[in-house]
Amino acid sequence: MASIISRNTNSLRSLCFHTLTRCRSPLPSPPLADDALQHRPPLSLLQSVSLPKGLGTLSLAIYQKCLFATSTAETVNQGGEASKKAGEASSGKEDKSGESHQSSDSGKSVRGGPVSWLSFLLLVATGAGIVLYYDKEKKRHIEEIYSASKEVKEGPGVGKGAIGGPFNLINHDGKNVTEKDFLGKWTVMYFGFTHCPDICPEELLKLAAAVDKIKQKSGIEIVPVFISVDPERDTVEQVGEYVKEFHLKLIGLTGSTDEIRNVARAYRVYYMKTAEEDSDYLVDHSIVMYLMCPDMQFVKFFGKNNDADSLADGIIKEIKSYKK
Known part of the structure; x- marks a missing residue:
């Protein structure tokens, strides 16, 4: 009887050691996601696994935890790889969008200052036009005054009645x-x-x-x-x-x-x-x-x-x- 119990104990120890070796992770395990919970092995599956005889309720509980840890680690690893691939894809898209945005910006003219050359030329042209128009109107006004005064002086009837x-x-x-x-x-x-x-x-x-x-x-x-x-x-x-x-x-x-x-x-x-x-x-x-x-x-x-x-x-x- 003692030899049977000792043999079963050694078998349980080797099984747990093998399982724990697979579950060991260099980093702390992150919180379980919804997908990991969904992939949790059901109790019926654990119950269907044939255990060596002589293992009691305590051995069954330990064995169940080991299986759950194994499945969870695999799920987390799969989720991490998927997240990594998604991150690489998104970073690739961002790189491509950045490249396209940079290329599109390179096609546009960079605004050098608050006033462009075209605005400056338009301003100069407008100022020159205003000055020329003012000079023209001034000359015309002076000519009108001179003509009017000349007509008054030379008029046949204006000066005769006044002086x-x-x-x-x-x-x-x-x-x-x-x-x-x-x-x-x-x-x-x-x-x-x-x-x-x-x-x-x-x-x-x-x-x-x-x-x-x-x-x-x-x-x-x-x-x-x-x-x-x-x-x-x-x-x-x-x-x-x-x-x-x-x-x-x-x-x-x-x-x-x-x-x-x-x-x-x-x-x-x-x-x-x-x-x-x-x-x-x-x-x-x-x-x-x-x-x-x-x-x-x-x-x-x-x-x-x-x-x-x-x-x-x-x-x-x-x-x-x-x-x-």
Whole structure:
């Protein structure tokens, strides 16, 4: 009896040793997955395995655990190999997709900065177009203003009604003079005063020189006229002595305060006496020469910016182009 028990014990030990050797794994066993549970050997299969006689309930339990461990290890190994193959396949797909994505990106142009060359060229072209358009419109606007001002100056009826009119004054010889005494002659009229320190003498010298130049160049007789805007001091005698200093043909006119005011208003002349210091004062006034046609109608005015030559040439040009 003792020999039988010893033999059965040795058989059980060798069986368990062989089974445990197959179940041994270098790494800890991971948790069992659902597939491993599904492949767990059923109890009926374990019961159907023929065991050596004499093994008790304890031996059966140990044998069942060994079989379960063996089947579980194989299932886990199969699942690990499947997961490894799936990982390799997915990594291959990722590599391929990465390669394709890289190749597709290599076909596209890389944006070098916030502004591309095309945008920069479009911006430059747009700016140049705006500048050219602005210059063109500016030139057109200036030409329109020049044309409009020229039409106003040369218009037949605009200047006639605005500048000029009847007057009644006294010349430097003491005779009454009206605008009718100048009919049939080209007349240049200048407004000033005899006590003027610099402007009036300069303008009258320029007028006298222009009169002589016009006579030499075209043979046209011009009548220069000086009208005082200082009636309080510019008496007939004072005006007579004053005009002789510039030209023999220069006619000096003066009058009462009302008469001077009326003629200045008719010719749109500004004048105003400055602050008085006894009898020494100045008169601020317009510095303009008016060219009047033989009908005593206004033709053109000439400002201080003209010298004797330009004044003479301008008067000759206006006389030659004048139409009644």
